[in-house]
Amino acid sequence: MDQNKTTSFIPALGYDFLTAYYDMAIKLTMPEKKFRRILVESINPQDDESILEFGFGTGQNLILVKNQNRNIKLTGLDIDPKVKDIANYKLAKNNLTVPLDLYSGNIFPYPDNHFDKIYSCLVFHQLDADTKTNCLKEIYRVLKPGGELIIADWGKADNKIMRLTFGIVQMLDGFKSTDDNVKGKMPEYIAKGGFENVQIIQSINTAIGTFSYFKARKKLSKL
Ligand SMILES: C[S@@+](CC[C@H](N)C(=O)[O-])C[C@H]1O[C@@H](n2cnc3c(N)ncnc32)[C@H](O)[C@@H]1O
Numbered sequence: 712m713d714q715n716k717t718t719s720f721i722p723a724l725g726y727d728f729l730t731a732y733y734d735m736a737i738k739l740t741m742p743e744k745k746f747r748r749i750l751v752e753s754i755n756p757q758d759d760e761s762i763l764e765f766g767f768g769t770g771q772n773l774i775l776v777k778n779q780n781r782n783i784k785l786t787g788l789d790i791d792p793k794v795k796d797i798a799n800y801k802l803a804k805n806n807l808t809v810p811l812d813l814y815s816g817n818i819f820p821y822p823d824n825h826f827d828k829i830y831s832c833l834v835f836h837q838l839d840a841d842t843k844t845n846c847l848k849e850i851y852r853v854l855k856p857g858g859e860l861i862i863a864d865w866g867k868a869d870n871k872i873m874r875l876t877f878g879i880v881q882m883l884d885g886f887k888s889t890d891d892n893v894k895g896k897m898p899e900y901i902a903k904g905g906f907e908n909v910q911i912i913q914s915i916n917t918a919i920g921t922f923s924y925f926k927a928r929k930k931l932s933k934l
Contacts, residue, residue, distance in 0.1 A: 718816030720790045721837040723768050725883035730793050734769050740879075741917050747775055749913060750832055750863045753924050756780040760827040763788060765850060766834030770798030773809050776830075786826075787811040788819060816842070819849040826854050830861040835900075836892040837884050843891070847904030854929040860906060866923025867895030869916050877920035893920065901927045 723733040737743050756762055756776055760783050767773055767787030777785050787809055789795060795811050802809055814820050829850050835843055850860060868874035874893065881889045891900070901909045906927035914923040 716815060717790060718842070720816060721884055721888065722791055723794055725885075727793070730791070730797070733794075734771065737771075740919050741922075742915070743771075746863065746915060746917070746922055747772060747832075749915070749924060750830065750861070751775050751779050753861050753863070753912060753926065754779075754828060754830050756783045756785075756828070758782040760784070761825065762786070763821070763826045763829045763853070765829055765831040765846065766790075766837075767798055767811065768794050768833070770794075770801045770809075770811075772830070772832055773798065773802060774805050774807060777807050777809060778805075785809050789813060790816050817845070819853050821853040823852050824855045826858060828859045828861065829854055830863070832863040834864065835862060835897065836865045836880065836889045839888050840891065842888075843900050844903065847900060847906075851905050851929055856929055856932040858929045860901065860925075860927045860929070862897065862901070862925040864897065864923065864925075865889065865892040865920050866897060866911065866914055866925075867921060868893050869914065869921040873916055873921045876918060879919045897923070897925055901925060905930065 723730050724736055750772060754776060756779055762783050762785050764772055764787045767789050773785060773787055792813055795813055798811055812820055838846060865880060868877055877893050898909045907930050909927040912924045912926050914921050
């Protein structure tokens with residue numbers, strides 16, 4: 712496989728021409744302040760921690776996390792050059808500097824055991840089974856032993872209404888990548904990636920489905 716060739720991916724709002732409207736769509740369809748606040752609280756960024764956002768999109772979380780603690784080393788990774796331009800523009804407008812990296816969808820451009828924490832929000836439901844598995848493998852590799860993974864994404868539908876309304880997300884992002892999320896399989900994927908202490912720390916019901924927060928740790932290395 713050519714490691715430099717960008718693998719196919721689902722853009723932020725399902726279709727490339729909709730990316731410019733992503734922020735507005737999130738504002739209109741989700742309890743944005745609440746779900747991003749819970750994410751930042753779950754990350755709980757501490758001084759000097761090295762933290763990666765996997766799939767930074769338009770940079771909304773980068774701004775909130777960096778504003779929560781300016782003394783962290785925050786980095787963003789995404790696959791789509793279009794969102795990098797939007798995120799860079801928004802970071803500059805907020806007088807923030809965060810290095811943003813792009814990759815081809817295969818190997819993360821970081822050495823082993825590099826980050827204290829890695830978080831990701833609204834990304835995994837856009838990844839098919841093999842890509843979910845590969846990305847979790849890469850996250851595990853670049854996390855330090857004992858490092859924390861925090862994923863905020865669509866989880867098991869809490870009731871029939873949540874299952875029904877999640878159809879809106881599935882129509883935009885496709886059924887193939889979203890199905891395992893709504894069936895509650897994220898913890899299985901995370902555990903298969905080698906992580907321990909896999910937990911669903913919180914779930915909230917939104918107008919378009921049940922949104923869950925998953926936490927896990929990379930095992931400490933044996934002496
Ligand atoms: C729905 S957006 C979420 C953006 C942001 N995290 C948020 O909370 O608003 C999903 C992002 O994941 C990125 N993405 C999709 N597939 C990816 C992959 N294989 N590796 C890295 N990022 C990917 C997309 O480019 C997009 O920016």
